[in-house]
Amino acid sequence: MSAINKALSELNNQQTAALSNIEQATIPKVHRVSPLLWMGVGASLSLAMGGWAYSTSTLNMSQDLQPNTMTEVEATAKVETTAPLVASPTTNMSSSATSAFELTKTRTMSTNAVETPDSATQPAQAIAEKPSPSMVPLQAEPISIAQVTTRSATKQDPAKSGEMVVEQVELSTEQLAEKAIQRAIKSIDANDINGALENYSDALRYDPTNEQVRQRLSALYYGKGQSRKAYELLQDGINRNLSGETLRIALSKLLIKENQQEAALTPLVHLPDNASIDYLSLRAGLAQRNKQSDIAYQSYAMLTQQDPQNARWWLGLAIQQERKMEFSGAKQSYQYALEKIGVSGQSKAFIRDRLKVIESIEGSQDAN
Numbered sequence: 001m002s003a004i005n006k007a008l009s010e011l012n013n014q015q016t017a018a019l020s021n022i023e024q025a026t027i028p029k030v031h032r033v034s035p036l037l038w039m040g041v042g043a044s045l046s047l048a049m050g051g052w053a054y055s056t057s058t059l060n061m062s063q064d065l066q067p068n069t070m071t072e073v074e075a076t077a078k079v080e081t082t083a084p085l086v087a088s089p090t091t092n093m094s095s096s097a098t099s100a101f102e103l104t105k106t107r108t109m110s111t112n113a114v115e116t117p118d119s120a121t122q123p124a125q126a127i128a129e130k131p132s133p134s135m136v137p138l139q140a141e142p143i144s145i146a147q148v149t150t151r152s153a154t155k156q157d158p159a160k161s162g163e164m165v166v167e168q169v170e171l172s173t174e175q176l177a178e179k180a181i182q183r184a185i186k187s188i189d190a191n192d193i194n195g196a197l198e199n200y201s202d203a204l205r206y207d208p209t210n211e212q213v214r215q216r217l218s219a220l221y222y223g224k225g226q227s228r229k230a231y232e233l234l235q236d237g238i239n240r241n242l243s244g245e246t247l248r249i250a251l252s253k254l255l256i257k258e259n260q261q262e263a264a265l266t267p268l269v270h271l272p273d274n275a276s277i278d279y280l281s282l283r284a285g286l287a288q289r290n291k292q293s294d295i296a297y298q299s300y301a302m303l304t305q306q307d308p309q310n311a312r313w314w315l316g317l318a319i320q321q322e323r324k325m326e327f328s329g330a331k332q333s334y335q336y337a338l339e340k341i342g343v344s345g346q347s348k349a350f351i352r353d354r355l356k357v358i359e360s361i362e363g364s365q366d367a368n
Contacts, residue, residue: 173206173207174207176202176206177202177206177207177210177213178203180199180200180203181199181200181203183195183199184196184199184200184203184216193223193224196220197220197221200216200217201217204217208240209240209241211237211241211244211246211247214233214234214236214237215234215237215246215247215250217233218230218231218233218234218250218254222254230254231251231254234247234250234254235251238251238267242270243272243273245275245278247267248267248268248270248279249268249278249279249282251267252264252267252282252286253282261286265283265286265287265292265295268282268283268286269295271283275302277303277306277307280303280306281299284296284299284303284316287299288316288319293320293323293324296320297317300313300316300317300320301317303316304317309341310340311336311337311339311341311342311347312337312342312343314333314337314340315334315337315343315351317333318331318333318334318337318351318354319354321333322354322358327358327361327362328362330354330358331355331358331359334351334355334358335355337351338351
């Protein structure tokens with residue numbers, strides 16, 4: 001134990017001696033640089049890098065554009081393009097001059113010269129963008145991108161100046177009526193009867209003498225069950241044109257549909273000049289049916305003159321002549337009816353019977 005204690009004692013003494021020989025170390029003071037200085041240096045570097053990058057990109061752009069633009073300079077110095085303006089309908093129709101601009105080839109390639117002619121006494125003024133002092137032109141030679149010129153519009157030739165002229169045109173009554181008729185036809189195609197009635201009424205108001213429109217409108221009213229309105233329309237048209245046939249025939253056929261045979265003959269009593277076969281045939285048939293011998297006789301006689309090859313007209317005339325006791329004329333008309341084409345076998349049998357009767361009458365008259 002004494003040896004261990006002795007060793008520990010010596011070790012303790014050694015550590016105490018070592019600690020007693022420790023001296024304070026001297027550390028030199030470090031001088032720090034001001035932060036403002038570092039901020040200034042950083043800002044300067046940033047500005048320098050930005051300016052270098054901008055100048056490099058601008059230079060590359062101008063070098064890329066130079067081959068294409070140089071060929072245009074050698075070919076032509078200026079390109080003139082006429083760009084007419086379209087005048088507004090609410091503004092003055094005189095054309096205004098368009099600006100003429102010219103681009104000078106600089107480093108930025110964006111210098112424009114705009115010319116605007118204000119009046120005949122004021123000269124053209126060029127307004128050009130000044131290049132930045134830091135941008136040095138590569139060439140002093142100007143390169144024209146486009147020069148737009150305009151020509152003064154003239155009243156004699158507005159199409160050459162590209163001017164749109166708005167002119168108010170007044171349509172005639174015939175044109176308005178035609179447009180209304182077209183709308184009425186479209187309404188009928190769309191099965192819009194009320195629209196067709198309205199448009200045909202407008203057309204008739206624009207042109208009251210249009211008998212075809214009046215006839216169509218009357219047919220529409222008759223189809224809707226307004227017979228009285230249909231009659232009035234046709235009668236009004238007849239009063240406007242007393243020598244016309246179309247409306248008289250239409251009114252007569254309308255009355256026949258209503259089983260008014262006597263009334264149907266009334267519009268046809270009038271005999272117009274150069275009456276057509278259709279008019280005379282309807283007139284003759286209604287007169288014969290209503291036992292109006294004079295009208296029937298007159299109509300059939302005119303029919304045989306206009307269409308002598310039709311056996312029906314000769315048969316009708318023969319019947320009327322027999323009623324008037326004109327047996328010789330009736331006998332001859334019956335003979336013509338047998339020779340012509342247009343009667344049935346039953347009618348031919350009737351004709352032969354009437355011929356026998358006439359011959360017997362003539363024989364009795366001779367005996368007396």
